Amino acid sequence: MSGTIRGVAANHFRGLLTRWPKDVLRPECQLQDVLAKRQEMGHLASTPKGLTQEQADLKQANALYSLLEDRYKNKYRAPPSMFEPKSNPTYYKDLVKELEEAPHRSWLGRLAKRLSGMVRFA
Structure with missing residues (x-):
């Protein structure tokens, strides 16, 4: 079971890495590179108390998706x-x-x- 969830989190991160926009101001330091390196090392997210590593990885993937999709910009519109x-x-x-x-x-x-x-x- 944990291997399946771990694989699901890894698939989410691979999808995020391809969709995340490139930073043209600092081309030498990209978020995609950092996340890919952490994924290779197996440290996608730190594990808070009460959560398994798989749950922590999925929570981090969800947080990155929310930033990618501008959920907060759409939810909290400024005048x-x-x-x-x-x-x-x-x-x-x-x-x-x-x-x-x-x-x-x-x-x-x-x-x-x-x-x-x-x-x-x-």
Whole structure:
């Protein structure tokens, strides 16, 4: 029985690893790589009191699925006004734009961005 549950948890983790999005800001450190290494070592989750290792693995897989499917974003919706603060209405749009541009910026572009952040004109 425990071998079957362990196999089910391993199958869930393999499915998660293929569906999890890549981190373009830090390509050298991916969550998929860490989870795959932990799965190879057999340490998918630490075992809390009262749970078997198989149950702990399944709970961790469920938690990762909930993050992957944005369950909390969908369950706890924020009002649109929260994303447009009165002091800087375009703050979050600018932040998303910056995060999308950052991985494709050249070293000269990064240097220019850093220098422009140091110098502010009033």
